[in-house]
Amino acid sequence: MPVFIRRAEDVDRLAWGPHCHHNLAVYLTRKEVRALGRPAVVAMGCTARAVVVLLQEGQIKREDVEIIGMACEGMGDPVFRKCLTCDVRTPKEYDVLVGDEIGPAEGEAEDPEKERLDAAGPDERWRFWQEVFTRCIRCYACRAACPMCYCERCIVEKNQPQWVASAPEAKGNLNWNITRAMHLAGRCVECEACERSCPVDIPLMLLNREVTRIVEDSFDYRAGYDKDAKPAMIDYNSGDKAEFIR
Amino acid sequence: MVKAVQETKNADLFDAMRKEGRRVVAPVEVSEGLVLFRPVVSGSRLRPEVLRTRRSIKEFFFPMTETLFEFDHGGEAVDLQSPEPDVPETVIWGCRPCDAQSLTLLDRVFGDEHRDEPYFARRERTTIVTAACEKPDEFCFCTSVGGSPVSEEGSDVILLRQSDGRLQAKALTDKGKALMEEFSSFFEDAGSDLAPAPEVPERFKPAEIKTRVDAPGFFDGQVWEDVALACMGCGTCAYVCPTCHCFDIVDEGGLVDGRRIKNWDACGFGLFTKEAAGHNPRATQPARYRQRVMHKFSYIPTRYELLGCVGCGRCSVHCPGCIDIAAVVDVLGRAEAAK
Numbered sequence: 001m002p003v004f005i006r007r008a009e010d011v012d013r014l015a016w017g018p019h020c021h022h023n024l025a026v027y028l029t030r031k032e033v034r035a036l037g038r039p040a041v042v043a044m045g046c047t048a049r050a051v052v053v054l055l056q057e058g059q060i061k062r063e064d065v066e067i068i069g070m071a072c073e074g075m076g077d078p079v080f081r082k083c084l085t086c087d088v089r090t091p092k093e094y095d096v097l098v099g100d101e102i103g104p105a106e107g108e109a110e111d112p113e114k115e116r117l118d119a120a121g122p123d124e125r126w127r128f129w130q131e132v133f134t135r136c137i138r139c140y141a142c143r144a145a146c147p148m149c150y151c152e153r154c155i156v157e158k159n160q161p162q163w164v165a166s167a168p169e170a171k172g173n174l175n176w177n178i179t180r181a182m183h184l185a186g187r188c189v190e191c192e193a194c195e196r197s198c199p200v201d202i203p204l205m206l207l208n209r210e211v212t213r214i215v216e217d218s219f220d221y222r223a224g225y226d227k228d229a230k231p232a233m234i235d236y237n238s239g240d241k242a243e244f245i246r
Numbered sequence: 247m248v249k250a251v252q253e254t255k256n257a258d259l260f261d262a263m264r265k266e267g268r269r270v271v272a273p274v275e276v277s278e279g280l281v282l283f284r285p286v287v288s289g290s291r292l293r294p295e296v297l298r299t300r301r302s303i304k305e306f307f308f309p310m311t312e313t314l315f316e317f318d319h320g321g322e323a324v325d326l327q328s329p330e331p332d333v334p335e336t337v338i339w340g341c342r343p344c345d346a347q348s349l350t351l352l353d354r355v356f357g358d359e360h361r362d363e364p365y366f367a368r369r370e371r372t373t374i375v376t377a378a379c380e381k382p383d384e385f386c387f388c389t390s391v392g393g394s395p396v397s398e399e400g401s402d403v404i405l406l407r408q409s410d411g412r413l414q415a416k417a418l419t420d421k422g423k424a425l426m427e428e429f430s431s432f433f434e435d436a437g438s439d440l441a442p443a444p445e446v447p448e449r450f451k452p453a454e455i456k457t458r459v460d461a462p463g464f465f466d467g468q469v470w471e472d473v474a475l476a477c478m479g480c481g482t483c484a485y486v487c488p489t490c491h492c493f494d495i496v497d498e499g500g501l502v503d504g505r506r507i508k509n510w511d512a513c514g515f516g517l518f519t520k521e522a523a524g525h526n527p528r529a530t531q532p533a534r535y536r537q538r539v540m541h542k543f544s545y546i547p548t549r550y551e552l553l554g555c556v557g558c559g560r561c562s563v564h565c566p567g568c569i570d571i572a573a574v575v576d577v578l579g580r581a582e583a584a585k
Contacts, residue, residue: 001568002476022567026478032530033475135276137301137310137485140515144480145566157517159496166496167311167509197566199300199482201280 025050040066045088049224069094186233249433302488320502346400348488385559474535481512483561
């Protein structure tokens with residue numbers, strides 16, 4: 001499990017292996033972790049991308065975090081599908097790198113569920129998502145595990161007015177999950193911590209990957225690669241394509 | 247009453263029960279690898295062999311969401327409507343002894359000082375048929391919290407593996423006996439001895455844990471930060487847990503009408519104890535995680551003389567931060583008293 005080492009003599013508690021799939025950037029915005037002092041975060045590529053997004057969004061200053069980059073050939077046993085096509089096996093941002101630099105993965109990953117949804121029409125996709133989200137139990141594990149969900153007061157916690165119905169029922173569930181996907185547009189680093197944490201196996205990444213693809217196609221932007229880049233959904237650029245305006 | 251039942255006939259037995267108006271709830275595969283207790287319908291993929299469903303049986307007595315009443319104050323007087331209770335006669339078939347044991351605590355929580363009538367209406371109309379465990383795994387720790395893979399507590403019928411491969415069905419209550427009599431064509435003579443019960447190694451003694459966590463100064467100790475910084479503050483552990491029972495009551499609706507709803511809640515959420523003026527008595531995640539452990543292993547034992555944990559392991563399996571509650575309790579038991 002994720003550990004927080006504060007004394008040099010505890011360093012043997014650290015581990016590294018295929019079970020270390022957590023995106024530890026999620027802890028960088030937690031106040032009880034910040035209270036411990038300047039953090040060094042063990043960061044494989046996807047984790048480092050999340051740290052970059054936090055830097056871009058002003059949640060942490062570069063000098064206030066030490067990034068221990070980890071060369072990573074893939075997490076999970078069997079290895080996660082996303083790792084087969086990873087292009088950040090050497091993190092893009094780090095202070096020190098553990099392990100030799102590795103180039104991008106050269107595998108191919110079949111994604112039959114996404115292909116099926118991509119080929120289906122909007123009505124069928126809508127039915128699919130309505131049906132899938134009926135089993136959401138509003139545990140908010142997706143939100144808790146996501147490094148990009150750092151709002152001190154999430155939209156579902158507001159009740160003047162109640163933006164999202166609180167009950168784990170179809171209407172509120174659909175609202176919650178789509179709202180979260182939209183709030184991640186241009187910010188999601190595809191670490192998949194959300195899908196992995198869902199206790200009812202909702203295929204959240206099918207939606208997050210699609211939103212990511214739309215942002216990439218529309219704005220030629222992917223989150224977390226360049227800390228000096230301006231995030232697509234925050235920045236106005238007069239060169240932005242305007243084909244979606246019809 | 248002791249009989250035997252053939253697992254291969256489960257689908258037919260459930261059909262027969264449904265024809266007699268019962269709702270049969272059993273472990274059903276909802277999507278690949280996801281097995282939940284669901285009402286059985288024709289075509290349900292029954293998965294009785296799965297050790298642990300994702301969630302417990304508590305939602306059939308304490309629903310995830312429940313409308314308490316509807317209100318409308320658009321007219322001259324406030325109009326209140328209680329929803330018609332919809333409580334079918336139900337058989338839960340194939341929960342585990344840890345699931346059934348949770349009902350002993352939930353009955354006290356929902357019955358002691360104020361009786362939650364809808365809860366007890368569901369309890370009265372439900373027969374619990376528990377399947378004893380044959381292959382506990384490394385997350386199970388029922389034997390550390392007063393349970394066992396073959397415990398009969400909370401059940402109306404228990405199913406135990408016989409050495410001839412059939413399941414022995416032992417009625418434990420009048421309700422269980424009545425069910426077996428009503429569907430007697432599916433219950434054969436038992437006539438075989440039982441397969442040996444599996445072992446679940448004991449990991450800690452709850453009385454010792456309680457003494458340790460109740461010791462002066464332990465509450466404010468550093469150990470809580472050590473064990474709980476990884477907690478991300480979701481509600482997964484509380485929601486998959488058979489004994490967690492906290493809820494939130496909200497009014498939602500339009501300008502003049504709406505409903506009062508009781509929803510599951512979790513002490514891990516930051517909002518759980520946040521007060522209207524903005525103060526939060528459990529302001530950090532370690533303080534919130536401490537509440538979970540103290541509630542289960544100290545406060546509930548003090549109040550009810552029962553444990554607040556049945557050792558099912560679900561929270562440990564599903565925690566996004568990989569927190570294993572049995573490991574945490576073990577660390578607490580070995581921690582120095584006050585630091």
